[in-house]
Amino acid sequence: MSQLAAGIRSRGVVNSIRLPIAYAVGNAAAVASRVSGRGSGASIKGALMMRIYPGYFKELLVGKRIGVISGTNGKTTTTHLLTAALRASVADPRDVVTNADGANLREGVVSAMSTRPKAPIAILEVDEQVVPDVIAYGHPEVLIMLNFSRDQLDRHHEINALGKKWRKALIAAGEQGPTVVANAKDPLVTWSAEAARKVIWVDMSTGWTQDAALCPQCGTILEYDCAGHWNCPGCPLGEHQPDYRVEGGEVIEADGERWPLDLQVPGRFNQGNAACALAAAVEMGVYEPIALRGMRTVQAPAGRFAIGSYGDTRARLVLAKNPAGWAESLLVMATDPVILAVDSAIADGTDVSWMWDVEYEKLRGRRVIATGPRATDLALRLSYAEVEHEVIPDMAEALKGPFKGTVDVLSTYSAFLRLCHMGGVELK
Amino acid sequence: MTHKIVVVYQSLLGIYGDRGNAMVLVKRLVWRGIDAELIMVEPGDPVPDDGLIYLLGGGEDWAQIAAVKALEEDRGLHRGLDAGGVLFAVCAGYQLCGHSFTVGDNDEVFAGLGLLDVETRRGDQRAVGEILTQWTKPDGSMSLITGFENHGGFTKLGSDATPLAKVAVGVGNGSDGFDGALQDQVVAAYPHGPILPRNPELADYLLERALGVQLDRLPRPDVNAEHDQLRAERIRIVRTTKNRAEQTR
Numbered sequence: 001m002s003q004l005a006a007g008i009r010s011r012g013v014v015n016s017i018r019l020p021i022a023y024a025v026g027n028a029a030a031v032a033s034r035v036s037g038r039g040s041g042a043s044i045k046g047a048l049m050m051r052i053y054p055g056y057f058k059e060l061l062v063g064k065r066i067g068v069i070s071g072t073n074g075k076t077t078t079t080h081l082l083t084a085a086l087r088a089s090v091a092d093p094r095d096v097v098t099n100a101d102g103a104n105l106r107e108g109v110v111s112a113m114s115t116r117p118k119a120p121i122a123i124l125e126v127d128e129q130v131v132p133d134v135i136a137y138g139h140p141e142v143l144i145m146l147n148f149s150r151d152q153l154d155r156h157h158e159i160n161a162l163g164k165k166w167r168k169a170l171i172a173a174g175e176q177g178p179t180v181v182a183n184a185k186d187p188l189v190t191w192s193a194e195a196a197r198k199v200i201w202v203d204m205s206t207g208w209t210q211d212a213a214l215c216p217q218c219g220t221i222l223e224y225d226c227a228g229h230w231n232c233p234g235c236p237l238g239e240h241q242p243d244y245r246v247e248g249g250e251v252i253e254a255d256g257e258r259w260p261l262d263l264q265v266p267g268r269f270n271q272g273n274a275a276c277a278l279a280a281a282v283e284m285g286v287y288e289p290i291a292l293r294g295m296r297t298v299q300a301p302a303g304r305f306a307i308g309s310y311g312d313t314r315a316r317l318v319l320a321k322n323p324a325g326w327a328e329s330l331l332v333m334a335t336d337p338v339i340l341a342v343d344s345a346i347a348d349g350t351d352v353s354w355m356w357d358v359e360y361e362k363l364r365g366r367r368v369i370a371t372g373p374r375a376t377d378l379a380l381r382l383s384y385a386e387v388e389h390e391v392i393p394d395m396a397e398a399l400k401g402p403f404k405g406t407v408d409v410l411s412t413y414s415a416f417l418r419l420c421h422m423g424g425v426e427l428k
Numbered sequence: 429m430t431h432k433i434v435v436v437y438q439s440l441l442g443i444y445g446d447r448g449n450a451m452v453l454v455k456r457l458v459w460r461g462i463d464a465e466l467i468m469v470e471p472g473d474p475v476p477d478d479g480l481i482y483l484l485g486g487g488e489d490w491a492q493i494a495a496v497k498a499l500e501e502d503r504g505l506h507r508g509l510d511a512g513g514v515l516f517a518v519c520a521g522y523q524l525c526g527h528s529f530t531v532g533d534n535d536e537v538f539a540g541l542g543l544l545d546v547e548t549r550r551g552d553q554r555a556v557g558e559i560l561t562q563w564t565k566p567d568g569s570m571s572l573i574t575g576f577e578n579h580g581g582f583t584k585l586g587s588d589a590t591p592l593a594k595v596a597v598g599v600g601n602g603s604d605g606f607d608g609a610l611q612d613q614v615v616a617a618y619p620h621g622p623i624l625p626r627n628p629e630l631a632d633y634l635l636e637r638a639l640g641v642q643l644d645r646l647p648r649p650d651v652n653a654e655h656d657q658l659r660a661e662r663i664r665i666v667r668t669t670k671n672r673a674e675q676t677r
Binding site: 160213214219220221323350351353354355356357376377379380381383384 | 439440442444445446447448451452455471472488490491493494498557576578620621622625648650651654655657658661
């Protein structure tokens with residue numbers, strides 16, 4: 001005990017020297033990164049702070065009320081929704097810190113929390129690979145598990161391995177572990193979440209099942225009925241009765257209570273995300289009407305659905321990172337023409353074979369402008385989908401127009417970041 | 429008569445957009461005025477035994493085993509090949525056509541379909557990135573095949589199988605300097621997903637072989653030009669990049 005106390009004291013001395021340096025260096029780097037248009041600067045700031053003061057990640061997590069959001073798609077928007085719900089319920093909104101810019105590795109988390117180290121509540125978007133560490137060191141109260149789908153297979157290879165890691169972390173945390181808010185429609189999420197101390201099941205009513213053919217527990221081919229419910233014929237794993245579900249723009253609780261969402265962010269996937277955020281907010285003690293009041297203020301989470309300006313052109317920016325994301329996002333593309341921007345930088349995945357899983361056929365009858373570094377790949381895909389298109393590889397050129405009114409732009413991650421920068425959209 | 433292009437078990441073996449190969453085959457027939465349809469078959473449904481071309485794509489370890497089991501029980505694919513159908517198998521689909529392959533953390537060995545005289549074992553490192561190979565067609569003419577590979581298994585060919593193409597950049601089979609294999613009615617390669625959009629000559633070769641006729645050039649100059657441009661881009665990039673996995677994009 002006394003050894004521990006001594007340890008803390010001596011670290012305290014190091015703190016007093018290192019922390020101010022870490023802050024100063026980190027902030028300078030963040031400004032440089034923002035100016036150069038590489039992103040919010042949070043990751044580089046956090047990385048430098050952790051170099052100067054390695055214990056910071058663990059230390060910042062201790063002693064806070066923490067809500068964590070992870071999964072393949074919807075993390076950033078869900079994080080904004082849950083943050084808004086909690087901020088609506090506290091006296092000073094600054095008491096809730098969050099990594100609003102979507103920088104979700106250790107560096108981004110450190111950077112976000114360091115903006116107000118004493119804030120009692122942290123709502124954190126966390127990369128799938130970092131979740132086990134956050135469970136172990138941060139003891140979050142709530143963990144939202146949205147979905148697992150194929151994303152950057154050139155880096156992650158197999159999604160089952162991720163689910164296994166989450167499950168292990170939850171088992172290791174035992175009674176200290178978080179309450180998990182889990183997407184009941186996702187078999188891999190279900191299998192991982194079942195290891196948690198307490199689970200709140202949410203039926204997000206989204207339809208992507210292409211990545212969930214086999215039972216994650218026993219390898220048997222899963223059965224889907226016509227209503228989209230899944231079940232494993234080989235072992236007891238199956239879809240749970242939801243505690244919350246989404247229907248017709250409302251969230252319905254198990255006792256029948258209905259909450260109209262009236263969100264500003266579009267798309268049925270965001271209604272599912274909102275149901276998870278609401279469930280997590282309630283679990284953290286927020287009264288539903290107050291949570292919803294906050295959630296309805298969310299407009300453009302980290303640039304998603306924001307309107308950028310490009311000379312005379314105004315463009316609504318939508319992000320899709322993988323086939324599941326593209327399938328859902330194509331549904332909110334409303335304009336004619338519509339612009340599709342594809343890159344294949346490391347953050348997008350270098351392999352663009354996913355394009356052939358996206359039903360671009362849905363755009364038939366509309367004109368598509370294909371842009372970005374992989375516009376040629378996209379053009380050929382559109383030809384085979386028999387969608388009329390034009391290829392303008394340079395994104396600034398593609399946005400020149402003229403267009404009638406706002407034009408919708410759907411893009412991969414790197415292309416999206418560049419479009420935000422070019423269009424004066426802030427990543428927060 | 430409507431020709432059937434059959435995607436076998438998309439939910440198990442289609443994680444890399446492999447359905448794209450089927451779309452290309454169907455459209456290249458239809459655009460030439462030849463009737464064709466895309467058939468998707470899932471485990472439990474019978475695999476039609478009158479397919480023109482069958483396709484097996486990329487998938488995760490345990491999906492391979494589920495697919496082998498379902499195909500052995502169904503036997504429709506075997507009957508289809510006996511009847512003159514052609515099978516084009518890529519990535520995990522290639523591996524499961526062999527005598528055996530390994531899966532999982534402990535490299536358990538599982539029996540494959542035995543349609544190819546090949547064996548697959550885990551390689552010393554995962555092969556990820558753009559790949560470029562040189563393919564010599566049966567008439568002696570040569571063509572480059574461009575694609576993206578992502579596999580942990582390396583494949584050794586027995587005497588009954590012939591390699592498909594010589595590796596210029598990348599890993600391919602991993603042991604012999606070649607990529608893929610040919611044997612009877614089966615054509616196999618490591619590059620997954622949209623290998624045919626990048627290689628329309630390979631697509632037409634499969635169609636010609638299955639139909640037993642020579643096809644004219646595709647009467648779509650716009651599409652031909654897009655194929656040419658995509659090929660030129662990918663071939664330039666794979667040739668000029670040092671770190672394949674990180675920079676071939």
